[in-house]
Amino acid sequence: MNTKVDVRDVSLNYRKMNVIDQVSFTMETGKTYGLIGRNGAGKTTLLSLLTGFRLPDAGDIQVNGEPLFENRMMMPKVNLIYPADYADESDNAKSYFETAEKYRPHFDRAYAEELAEKFGFPVKKPINKLSTGMQSAFNATLGLAARTEVTLFDEVYNGMDAPTREAFYQEFVREQERHPRIMVLSTHLVSEMDYLFDHVFMLHNQKLIADAPTDELQSRAFTVTGGQALVDEVTKQMAVIHEEELGGMKRAVIYDANNDVKQKEAAEAGLGIGAVTLQDLFIYLTGGGNGHE
Amino acid sequence: MSDGFSAVKSITSDLFKIQMKWTLSFFSVVLVVFLLLDASWFFTRQAPDVTLAAFIFEPSKIYMLVIGIVPWFAYFTYFISHGVTRKDYFAGTAISAALLAVGLMGLTFAVSGLIHMIEPITGYAPIGTEQSLALISSHPAAQLTGTMIVLFLYYLAGWIVAIGFYRFHISGGFASIAIVIILLSITDAIWAQGNVIVIDWFRHIQPLIDTAALPFTVLVGLSLILAGAALTALWLSTRRTPVKMG
Numbered sequence: 001m002n003t004k005v006d007v008r009d010v011s012l013n014y015r016k017m018n019v020i021d022q023v024s025f026t027m028e029t030g031k032t033y034g035l036i037g038r039n040g041a042g043k044t045t046l047l048s049l050l051t052g053f054r055l056p057d058a059g060d061i062q063v064n065g066e067p068l069f070e071n072r073m074m075m076p077k078v079n080l081i082y083p084a085d086y087a088d089e090s091d092n093a094k095s096y097f098e099t100a101e102k103y104r105p106h107f108d109r110a111y112a113e114e115l116a117e118k119f120g121f122p123v124k125k126p127i128n129k130l131s132t133g134m135q136s137a138f139n140a141t142l143g144l145a146a147r148t149e150v151t152l153f154d155e156v157y158n159g160m161d162a163p164t165r166e167a168f169y170q171e172f173v174r175e176q177e178r179h180p181r182i183m184v185l186s187t188h189l190v191s192e193m194d195y196l197f198d199h200v201f202m203l204h205n206q207k208l209i210a211d212a213p214t215d216e217l218q219s220r221a222f223t224v225t226g227g228q229a230l231v232d233e234v235t236k237q238m239a240v241i242h243e244e245e246l247g248g249m250k251r252a253v254i255y256d257a258n259n260d261v262k263q264k265e266a267a268e269a270g271l272g273i274g275a276v277t278l279q280d281l282f283i284y285l286t287g288g289g290n291g292h293e
Numbered sequence: 294m295s296d297g298f299s300a301v302k303s304i305t306s307d308l309f310k311i312q313m314k315w316t317l318s319f320f321s322v323v324l325v326v327f328l329l330l331d332a333s334w335f336f337t338r339q340a341p342d343v344t345l346a347a348f349i350f351e352p353s354k355i356y357m358l359v360i361g362i363v364p365w366f367a368y369f370t371y372f373i374s375h376g377v378t379r380k381d382y383f384a385g386t387a388i389s390a391a392l393l394a395v396g397l398m399g400l401t402f403a404v405s406g407l408i409h410m411i412e413p414i415t416g417y418a419p420i421g422t423e424q425s426l427a428l429i430s431s432h433p434a435a436q437l438t439g440t441m442i443v444l445f446l447y448y449l450a451g452w453i454v455a456i457g458f459y460r461f462h463i464s465g466g467f468a469s470i471a472i473v474i475i476l477l478s479i480t481d482a483i484w485a486q487g488n489v490i491v492i493d494w495f496r497h498i499q500p501l502i503d504t505a506a507l508p509f510t511v512l513v514g515l516s517l518i519l520a521g522a523a524l525t526a527l528w529l530s531t532r533r534t535p536v537k538m539g
Contacts, residue, residue, distance in 0.1 A: 052373075071378070072378050076376030085539045103303070104376060
């Protein structure tokens, strides 16, 4: 069954600070959403709202047209996987699998055990005795094997070594093909994970500043390179989000929904045109660049 | 998870099993202490002046207060993370607490019965075997009912402290302790109990209401009203509480 999540004008305040500000978007089954933002942008808070861990101060979150918060039918469909503190957790992964099997409608125990073997963590060892990387692999296993209609991974890779991260990404893709669902990957390791995203939500200063399919978002940005004076002249009326100068040369990054026309203008003026990676776009849009807009 | 799955039943069962394991450990320790204290009987042949049921009652109150605190911190986030609603978690906790009070008293009476059974063999005969608990009614069923209600209220008191600190931080935690002192004072006053936690201030008010003169059903009714008030306060604090992602 297809699942749809609607987030409408959601805001949240915490100790008189606005931590989520009028965020709206929708999500649909079969798509992987990248939730990207700098530290403190509100990613984890937004995910906690999407899981019903918190009630927004304004706006509403619906799953298949029904309010999510405290909804007995909907809450088991949503699963947030986050780097939990297991310092006092003496239970083992096996016992967690048993609980998940009981409370999660589609939890696949055999698959969970297969993943444990693949990621290389013991299921009978107390979780607080596992390394941070193994705890993260255990978390990832719970998320993948629960097969909830909405699966949210918050910085799930913490502590995982490169081979385990790669194994997780591969399994993630396979699982999305076999059991399509709404998957959200919250991260600031954009360059490593961007190929997994069908769609990007970019949070900055508690607001959603980008909500678009990954290709479309990237196609809104391009670089122009050429002599400094010419670049300045051509980009005068464009939305420049980043600039670099070296000798007499200048490179500017343009971010504009109407980029076809702008690119054509720049190319006709004799400037070199280039693409922008999602990671660079993220850096420039969230204040890491030195654009003049 | 089957189609007929009930989260409340499942939470109740899970929490009851976990807490009953703790309770068995607690009971074993108290039983050993009781037996050690009574070991003098084998040497003096003088009957001990307290039964197991009476001996365990005061420690049980403290025990229920403490385990009322623990599950919230250990299991609230855990179960909500598994897609359980606050309402179901709340109901499961309340029911399992009531069952725990029944279980603890059932265990006490079962072991007391065993001790009673071996009496002809050993000659062991503690005074007051028939008046197992120091409650106002002499009827065993009434004593049992009253005891379970008191233990349940002590569990709720622990739960109030837990949610006070969890939801309302340090200041709320201390406020919840004040509320609990009042709750337990009233509980002990209703059942004419010596108060093990509360300072003596309540004894000045207690004589104004002579609970000993009230019928048993009224005492039960008053206790249930108190439990209802505590549960209402707990639910109001729980229903929108943010889940801490620790």
